[in-house]
Amino acid sequence: MFTRSMRTLLLLIVLLTSVKALAFTDTVRVSKNEILILRDTIFAPDKDTVYFVDAEKYRVRSNPYKSSQDFYQKMREKTGQNKVTAQLFDLLYVSPNARSELAPSKNSRTSNTPFMPYEGMRIRNIRIKHIDLLEGSVNDTLRQASSPLSIMVNKVHINTWNTVIRNNLLIDKNEEIDPYLMADNERILRRLRFIEDVRIYVRPLPDGYAEVIVAVKDRFSWGTALNITDFDEFNLALFNRNIAGWGKYASATWFFDTQSIPASGYEIRTGGQNIDKAITNWELNHTNIGDRESWGIDLQKEFVAPGIKYGGGLDIRTIRDSTITLDGEESDHQYYHLHYQDFWAGRSFALPSSYERKNLIVAARLLNNSFASRPFVAVDSNFLYYNRKLLMGEVSLSSRKFLKSNYIAAFGISEDIPLGYRVSFITGRDFNEFYQQNYLGFQLFWSSYIKNFGYLLLNQEIGAFDRTGINEGVVKIRASYFSPLLSSGRYHIRNFMKMSFTKGIDQPPQETISLEGRIRDIEGERISGNNILALGVESILFTPWYFYGFRFAPFFYYNVGEVWDYRPNQKTSYGYQGAGGGIRIRNESLVFNTLEVRLTHFPKSPPGAKKTVFSLSTSIPISFDNIFKYKPALIPYR
The missing domain is CATH 3.10.20.310 (membrane protein fhac)
Structure with a gap:
């Protein structure tokens, strides 16, 4: 009796729950030419379909992609009447149903x-x-x-x-x-x-x-890339990313620049990213561009994960090139021939931690520069061309995780963003043909993703030689930021900011740093000095615009920077700003990389430079810089 009563009670509960659920749901019929829009999901059925949904939180609208499909279907019918045009259409067309973007997410x-x-x-x-x-x-x-x-x-x-x-x-x-x-x-x-x-x-x-x-x-193994800086300066590349599925690549790039003699040149590379579970990158390369000719082999095993115990590498090159300047004075037809060898090795030790993934990494490096021919050198002249051996060591403490996100650099592609910190102490000894000197350096990287605020990366570096006092030193402070994905309807905006400060410490007169790379598209004279402060902001709008398969992401940017030099006999200061915009275009139906078109304007341009610069290039998704690098290196003055 008790068992029968319990069964009856359970049946009543189930029936009441079902009735309550049905009261708050709706039956929606969506035709094949329509889409059903829920709060976080869009359904685009291939045929007429009935859905059970929340009665207050859905919309049905015509499918904006259907006109594109009809357009391509008509194109297929018309081009199919001719064998040549039919084959060309089939070569370029991919069904719009092939899109597989990740859903946009405000917080990664x-x-x-x-x-x-x-x-x-x-x-x-x-x-x-x-x-x-x-x-x-x-x-x-x-x-x-x-x-x-x-x-x-x-x-x-x-x-x-x-x-x-x-x-x-x-x-x-x-x-x-x-x-x-x-x-x-x-x-x-x-x-x-x-x-x-x-x-x-x-x-x-x-x-x-x-x-x-x-x-x-x-990825489809064959590809091409075109980068146009100006009508008289561009390069064209042909590559195979994955030869016969073997994981090896090869590329050939043709360069053209009317300012170079000869005007054209080439670069050939071949390599791979793995050798028998060693997760090791290797590459053979040859370059012949203008006066520069080089041959090289590069082999690197990095600490790509906290569990990897050993890392190291070698980089061996022979380079022939012309010198650009000699102690600040222009030089004509002066060449050098350099034999370059670079070796490093490291050991990672896992530290006790449950989820912070802490590591202590100890690494050493030997770099050898040996010139077969070069310009005149002396104890106070042209130190870049010294024969030298540089021995370095580094101890690093790091804690690392990674953020998985999308809609940072491209539509819906998974991107891995580093989180955590790295603290590195660097020491070294420079043995050159005129004297010996010590080197000390320090690096601090810290990054975090703060919910509803965004991603923040802070970086401070300082390093210098010590021979008769601190010299050839540099101080660098950088901050990088991107916002959460800001959404308004089907529009998504991501904002970026980057600030950098670089100061040279007792650098030789011929050593300068430039605003190139800090202010987009800037070139010309009077953009170099001993200290730089620069700020750049950019906004990318990921739109729902869909025109016969094309997707559009307009972007807008503003850069401002100042370079100054107060060393003896210098006393210069120059400030510039540039603003511009462009658009990144991608058609998932076409087998090409993203096309980027941009225009930059300088209210005040450097001498010898254009006020307005146009640029056209093909681009691929890029990842944020990985802050977890453990190869000992001098703090770069650039």
Whole structure:
């Protein structure tokens, strides 16, 4: 009797709950030409569909992408009447349904958060799943190529070898899941230039184990890039990011500059980003541009994750080039031939901490400059051309995490932003052909993401030689910031700010720093000195504008800076400001990089420079600078 009463009571509760839920829901019919807009989700059905939604929090509107699809369908029908135009259309067109952007989020999150529920589970198996190019998505692994171009590209494309992917993993079978290590694996794979995006899924198994699925979407291996500074200065590159799926790359770049003799030159590079689970970058390169000719080999194993114990590298080059200045005076047809060798090695020690991931890193470096030919040198002249050996050591303490975000540099692409701090103490000894001197340096990097405020990176560096007193020193202070994603309807704005101060300490007269790189597009005379203060702000508007597949992100910027020099016989001070704007354009239906067009205006331009500068270039998503670098180095005076 008691059991029957309990069953009746439970049935009544379920019925009442269902009735209450139905009272606050609505049945919505959405046709294939419409979209359903909820608070944080948009549904665009391929056919007429019925949804059950919150009665007060939805909108139905016509699909703005449908006109584009109709346009492309009509273009397909018209171009299909001619074999040549039909093949050209199929080469360029990708179905608009292929878009797989991440949803915009006001506040970013730490990259380990998705893996926290699986902490401690033991890995039974690791499976690699390759996602179709162009139309595939790591966020929807069932999506497959359907357009003629996508089908063709995926047939000719060779997927990255599973061995290459596994060699970049820090996890293995029968190990327990560490959320931070899982996030490290996503980040390490995303840093490979031939990978577009990565997402790691964890599938719990009944026996307490878990299967790890690594969804990998390659980039199309072949590509080209064009950068135009002016009509008489540009470069064009052709590259293959992933030769035969082997994880190796090759590129050739042609340079043209009428100010150079000869006016054209080239650069060739080949390399890879992994050698048998060592997570090591290597490259062979050759350059022949103007008077400059160089050959080089570069091999680097960095501490890309806190769990990596050993790092190091070598950089060996031979360079022939003409000198630009000799102690501040112009020099004609004076050449140098340099043999350059650079070696470093380091050891990382994990410090006790549960979630701060603290490390103590000790590293040493030997740099050797040996000139086969050079300009005249003396104890007080042309120290850049001294034969010298520089021995350096560095001790660093760091705590690092990473922020996973998007809509920072491009539409919906995962970006890894460093969080934490690094404190480094640098010491060294310079052995050159005229004298010996000591070097001391200090670096402090601190970054954090503050909810509803944004990301802040602060950096202070100071370093100097000490021979008969402090000399050839530099003080640098920098601050970088970007805001949370500010949204108004379907418009999203991200604001950026960067401030920098650089001061030279007893630098030789011929050593100067320039406003180039601090004020966008500035060039000409009177932009160099011994001290610089610069500020730059930029706003990027991610719009819902959609015109036959094209997406648009206007951006606006303002830069101001002053350079001064109060060394003996100098006494100069110059200030400039530049303002401009541009637009980044990307069509997910076309197989090209983002196109950036910008225009900069200077109310007062430097002598010999234009007041208004136009620039056109192709660009790719860029990540924030990684502050966790442990190779010992002099604090750069630039």
